[in-house]
Amino acid sequence: MTQAELERIYEAMAKAIDAVGPDQSEVFLARLALALAEDLDQPERALEVIGESKAALTG
């Protein structure tokens, strides 16, 4: 993915989080991750990324 494409996704997500509001942003992000994981169609890779993301925030 190019830098510009990644940036477009970054911007679209920022706007979507604001649009759904703080009460629903967690559900929105979980729904988004699930849908992307299914599209990715590589369950082992998806689980790796889940582990990586958890590790980054739990230290």
Place this chain on the structure above:
Amino acid sequence: MRPKGRGELDSLYFDYPHFDPPARPGGEPQVPVAVVGAGPVGMVAALTLAQHGVRSLLLDAKATFNDGSRAICISRSSYHILDQLGIAAPFLEKSLGWTKGRSFYRGRQILEFDMPDSADEKFRPMYNLQQQYIEAFLWKAVEAAPLIETRWQSRMTGLDQRAEGAVLTVEDPNGSYDLPARWIIAADGARSALRGLCGLRLKGENYEGRYVIADVKMAHDYPTIRRALFDPACRPGGTVLIHRQPDDIWRIDYQLREDETNEEATREENVRASVEGVLAEIGHEGGYDLEWWSVYSANTLLLDDYRQGRVFFAGDSAHIVPIFGVRGLNNGIADGHNIGWKLAAVLNGDAGEGLLDSYTPERRGATLDVFANASKSTRFMTPPTHGWRVMRDAALSLALSRESAGHLANPRQMTPHTYADSPATTPDDPGFDAGPIPGAMIRDVALGDGHLSERLGKGLTLLTFGDPDFDVPPGLSVLRLPADGPVARAYGAAEGSAYLVRPDLHIAARWRSVTAGNLARALGRMAISEEETT
């Protein structure tokens, strides 16, 4: 602002000069150009005019330089302009060149970025130098230029635009007088008096983020690398920027929380407490002296048209840009140089007034370009809403393990604007598959004992590869280069190719196979060829 007991010009390391009001004649003859504002932009404009043999009168309301260090980052493109003016030496000697930035998230380094640099470049991508030194070095050149007369303590109180010129009303401690000028360059800053006299307003957006910028003197051991601290312990949720300057001076910018008012934040004890928090965060244990501070908010504001009759606006009088792109001063210097060489060409009879029509599209375009990048940088540095903050924090966290996410945090401050859409730029020749496109700044190339940029003329230069088979018009410098050398390779050129380079080192046109006819048409676009202008 300065610490208690010290005056506004009472610096720890810099002696401000004092300039007396002018002794002037009773009647004023018309000057070719009045440059209003003797800051960096006005001085660059006057020096550019002088370089091309045009006399100017430089006026400033103050009795010394701007107080405080203000702008500190000078870009490679500005160094090229200083070099064209023959005055880069003192800047190179005093300033600190840098190529690297580091970003930290909650105390951990997440990104180190290098700005584009190579041995082919004569100058480094960025240099740090306090604005007082920038002004002092420019002033030394202005003082030595016989074609520039300077009048300090001179305020503009009136403007009367006429067909053949304009008349300024100038007020100094000895009274008020009329000053006729054929052209006026308004480089009189963010609170421009001339902008007000023209009835013009800057338009655009104000962003939420506010920063205190503070300079401290301290013996601190860290290389000249820009540090950005996101969400640091000393300012939870905020952003801090740290730059090294000459003379052991360090610039610390820290973001204010929404509940901190400007009045509170700029009280000396609060500035000291915040600075000490940042110093603790970066592990500085020695003492420090507070030199100067100010408060800043991110704005993107500009004029609809940089020209009003006989008046051209340059620098902060025409545009206010956020600090994150370090383009306030650098764009101002480019403005001053751009209008300087164009007005000189018109006054010297080398070009028609049509050339001046390219000033607004080129320089306003550069500002709009900065806005597009700066609003992205500002959203990252100072997220305006919950959504932008969540994404910013996610990108910072992701950057710990993924390089791609780190690039989202990379400040976009490097590339000079390309004048591809300027009326003075000739559309590209599709035959090229390499090299700088028309409108872009030249790409410097190392040439044995120096660089390509040093071998260009002070006016327009035709770079030819091999020998052109026609007579090049007088007034053009010609630089003949081999058709198989390093420049030819970098420029995608072959035998018979040519590049037309402007005094500001932007490419006006290029041809894989140049002819007298297409060169004449390119000059015509700049109102330089007789047959095109009549």
